[in-house]
Amino acid sequence: MxxxxxxxxxxxxxxxxxxxxxxxxxxxxxxxxxxxxxxxxxxFPALSRDTFAAREHTYWRYFELLPIEDKSNIISIGAGMTPLIKAENLGKKLGLNNLYIKNDSVNPTFSFKDRPAGVAVSKAKEFGLTAVGCASTGNLASATAAHAAKAGLPCHVFAPGNLEMAKITQALSYGAKYTAIDGTYDDANRIAARVGDREKIGVVNINMRSHYVEGSKTFSYEVAEQLDWDMPDHLVVPVGSGAMLNAICKGFEELETVSLLDDVSGMHITAAQAQGCAPIVDAFKRKSSDVIPVQNPDTVAKSLAIGDPGDGRYVLKRLQQYNGFAESSDNQEILDAILLLAQTEGIFTEPAGGVAISVLEKMVEQGRIDANDKVVCYITGNGLKATESIMSVLQKPSIIKADPGETITN
Ligand SMILES: Cc1ncc(COP(=O)(O)O)c(C=O)c1O
Ligand SMILES: [Zn+2]
The missing domain is CATH 2.20.28 (Rubrerythrin, domain 2)
Structure with missing residues (x-):
């Protein structure tokens, strides 16, 4: 014993x-x-591909690669093992023969944030903390609040005041103590950091960040397993703080360390940001390692509106390490890309996913991706969370009289 x-x-x-x-x-x-x-x-213990095959259909199947010591501390709401879909229709439109969509819009709280939040809340429980919280651009609020609810812990959310109504409604419904800040995400982050340290709250993406980012590594484990333990050639990743992109790289590298993948050094990564808040893309294009913060982000992709990205410098290092690229898209391009994904693959994403698809299109146009490359595009959030902005580019439904004799006009 x-x-x-x-x-x-x-x-x-x-x-x-x-x-x-x-x-x-x-x-x-x-x-x-x-x-x-x-x-x-x-x-790491010795692992084989068979270690995971028969396990539960959540990201906790990779327990040995996650930072929880005792399984009894796991707080799971069933997140992970989301579909990796071969996007034949979209691939045909873009001229890609091996395009895959990792569809995290179908996680329990409808974004990829269930991965880092679930690991961080579990670790907070393991540390014996009595409250958790987060600074959020919208999705993390619900992911943290839902896991906190399952853990029986109070959850303190700090977020900018201009978020989509669905995201606020959802977080409040899970019982979050929600503070809207009259300012940007970076203002919310500063306040959450102070309150977290003062009150000993496990703020998942600040003082629990070391453990939080570990959850996003499962994006790599799942993609590798779903590709039958093969490596993609090119990843397209939407970027806010840069934590997820870094974690995805760490995940693939750890699979190499434990001999589940051979050599991961040949993959390419594209960082996708929204114009109006693209400090990492700007630094990449200036060929500089200095990320200059955007003071007042202004984009339809509110979940990516992080003016001062905590992991920005490390994203630039990753792009260098993996011969990567960085590109941004404007609001119209983002909204058009949401509709393109919805109307080719039946996947409804929020603007962060629109950013990824739109930047993917640009990478193909710029000749950065070859027709036969195995490409994985990360769709990280659900369109139902941002209906206000998406509706703005849609034709309103026509209204007819409730009469069977009426003809259809559209
Ligand atoms: C839907 C969605 N996609 C992508 C991101 C970017 O993740 P990161 O801040 O780790 O770069 C976020 C961040 O909040 C998000 O909510
Ligand atoms: Zn040090």
Whole structure:
């Protein structure tokens, strides 16, 4: 028994991304030496492809690759193992023979944020914290609040005041204590950081960030498994803070470490942002490693409206490492791309997904992607959360009299 306890408790440590100093796992997130972010480091057990095959259909099937020590602390609402769809119709339109959509719009709270939020809330429980929270551009609010509800913990949400009504309604329904800030996401982030430290709240994307980002790695594990343990050639990823893109890279690299994939170094990644809030794309195009914050983001893709991206610098490093690209799209292009995906593949996404599809189109036009490349485009949120903006480009339904003799006009 004692032996087993020792083994379990040393499964992870924390390591500074900058100076590489290591720390025992604890409720900390920055290096006391250099203030760099701390990442989770693992002592992986031996794994084979068969380890996962017969397990539950959620991202918790990859337990050994996630930072929870004791399974009894897992808070699951059934997220993950979302469909990886071969997009034949959209592929034909774009001239791609091997296009796949990773459809995270069908997670329990209808965005990919169920991945990082679920892991962070589970870890908060493991740390013995008595409250959780987040700074949110909309989707994280519901993902955190839903997992907090399942865990029986209070959840404090800090978000800019201009979010879509569906996202606010959803988070409030899960019981979130919701504070709308008269300002930007970056203002909300600063307030959440202060309150979190003062009140010992596990703010999932701030003081729990080391564990939070681990959840998004499951995007890579699932894609690899769904491709029968093969690597995609090119990933298109919508980017706000950059945490997800970084985590996706870490996920593929860990699969190589545990010998579930061969060499992942040949993949390419495109970072997709919205014009009106594209500080990472701007730095990439200037060939600079300096991300200059956008003071007042202005885009229909509110979930990506992060003017001062916490992981921006690391996204640029990843793009360099994987011969990647960065591109942005304007509001009209984003909304058109939402309709293109809906009308070719039957998948209804919110503007963040429109950004990904629109930038994918641009990558093909610019000759960055070959017709036979195996491409995975990440669709990270559901269109039902942003109907106000999407409706603005749709033809209103025609109204006829309730008379069987009436003719249809459209
Ligand atoms: C739907 C959706 N897609 C993508 C992102 C970007 O994720 P990240 O901030 O980790 O770059 C977000 C962030 O809130 C989001 O809500
Ligand atoms: Zn350090």
């Amino acid at each position: 004692v032996q087993e306890d020792v083994l379990i408790l040393t499964r992870t440590s924390l390591q500074c991304r900058e100076c590489k100093r290591e720390y025992p796992t604890a409720f900390i997130y920055v290096c006391e030496e250099c203030f760099g972010p701390l990442d989770v480091k693992y002592n």
